[in-house]
Amino acid sequence: MTDISRRKLIIGGLAATAGISALGVAARIAQKYGLVPPDHGGIYGLGETLTYASQRLLTRHSLAREFSRSQISNPPFANEMAPLSEGYKRLQAGGFADWRLTVDGMVARPASFSLHQLKSFPSRSQITHLACEEGWSYIAEWIGVPLSHVLDAVGVQPQARYVAYFSIDPDWWDSVDMADALHPQTFLAYGMNGNELPVGNGGPLRMRIPRQLGYKSVKFITHLTVTDSMKGFGKGLGSMEPEGGYAWYAGI
Amino acid sequence: MLQRLSYLFVIFVLFPLVIWTGLAMSPGFVSAFPATVTVFGGQQSARTIHFFVALALVLFLLVHVGMICVAGFRSRMRAMITGRADGTHTERT
Numbered sequence: 001m002t003d004i005s006r007r008k009l010i011i012g013g014l015a016a017t018a019g020i021s022a023l024g025v026a027a028r029i030a031q032k033y034g035l036v037p038p039d040h041g042g043i044y045g046l047g048e049t050l051t052y053a054s055q056r057l058l059t060r061h062s063l064a065r066e067f068s069r070s071q072i073s074n075p076p077f078a079n080e081m082a083p084l085s086e087g088y089k090r091l092q093a094g095g096f097a098d099w100r101l102t103v104d105g106m107v108a109r110p111a112s113f114s115l116h117q118l119k120s121f122p123s124r125s126q127i128t129h130l131a132c133e134e135g136w137s138y139i140a141e142w143i144g145v146p147l148s149h150v151l152d153a154v155g156v157q158p159q160a161r162y163v164a165y166f167s168i169d170p171d172w173w174d175s176v177d178m179a180d181a182l183h184p185q186t187f188l189a190y191g192m193n194g195n196e197l198p199v200g201n202g203g204p205l206r207m208r209i210p211r212q213l214g215y216k217s218v219k220f221i222t223h224l225t226v227t228d229s230m231k232g233f234g235k236g237l238g239s240m241e242p243e244g245g246y247a248w249y250a251g252i
Numbered sequence: 253m254l255q256r257l258s259y260l261f262v263i264f265v266l267f268p269l270v271i272w273t274g275l276a277m278s279p280g281f282v283s284a285f286p287a288t289v290t291v292f293g294g295q296q297s298a299r300t301i302h303f304f305v306a307l308a309l310v311l312f313l314l315v316h317v318g319m320i321c322v323a324g325f326r327s328r329m330r331a332m333i334t335g336r337a338d339g340t341h342t343e344r345t
Contacts, residue, residue, distance in 0.1 A: 055280040062283040065290075131279060131295055211283045251280020 038238030064210035078200030105226035108155030143191030273302035
C-alpha cells in the first residue's frame, strides 16, 4: 500500500471538515430562503430537496411555453377517473350553481366564491401543455381566473408560504409554494378550448400549474387553505403525492 | 476498434442525449430553457428518443459486463480499482 504522509492526513482532514461544515451552512441557508420542500425527509428527501432548490433558483420568473391555436390537441384528452361522488353528481345536476370555492387559512378575509363570482373576476386564457407523470400529454386552451387575483381578494398574510388546494374528492389534495401560487400562469380554470371545462377534464373548476407535472393540476377544486407550514395536512409531506411515493415538487 | 468506437459513442453521444432528453421532459427546467425541448419538436418526441437511448444504454451495459466476464472479471476489477495491472495476464491495448 502507498504511504500516507502526515501532511496529507492533515490536509485531508481539514478538507473533510470544511466540506461537512459547508454542507451544514448550505442547509441552513436553504432553510432560510425557503428552498427546502415539505417532503425533504426519508430516502428520497435529499434528491427532492436538491431538485426543488435548484429549480426554484432557476425558474423563479420563467414562463411555461404557450402555443398557437393550431397546436391545440384535437380531440382533447380526458384520462380515466374514479367514479364521481353523490355530492358531485348533485351539484352537477344543478348546473354547478351551488359549487363553492372556500378560501381560508392565513388570509385577512376568508371567503366563499361561487362559479359565477369567479367568472366575474378578470379572466386569463393561455394555451399550454399538460404532461402527466404517466407519459401522455396534450395541449389545450385554458380559461380561468389567476390564483394571484383570488389570493389578493382575500388578502394573504405575509407569513404565508404555501397554498393548499383540495378537490371535492377528500383524498385528493395538493399544495404549491407562494412563488408558484402567485405566478401569472397559475390559475383556477373554468373553461377549456372556448367552452365550459368538461367534467372529464376537471370541470367545473380545476387548478392549472403549467410548470409542473399534471398531477399538481388537481380537478374539481372546492377549497383553498393558505398556510405557512404543510406539517398539519395529511402526513405533513406537502401533498398526498409523497404519501404515494411521488414528489411534492413536480417540476421534476 | 469497434470497442473504441462504441465507447466514444456511449460517452459522447448516448449519455449527453439521454440527459438532454430527460431534462426536456421536465416542465420546470423547460420553462427556464425552452430550447431544450423545442429542438426535438416537443416533449413527446424527446420522450421517444429518451426511451430508445435508454434501451441502447442497457444493451451496451449487458455487452460491456458480458465482455468483462469473458475476459476475467476479478483481475479486471482489481486493475480498475487499484490501478495496478496483474503481471500474470497480458495487457490489452
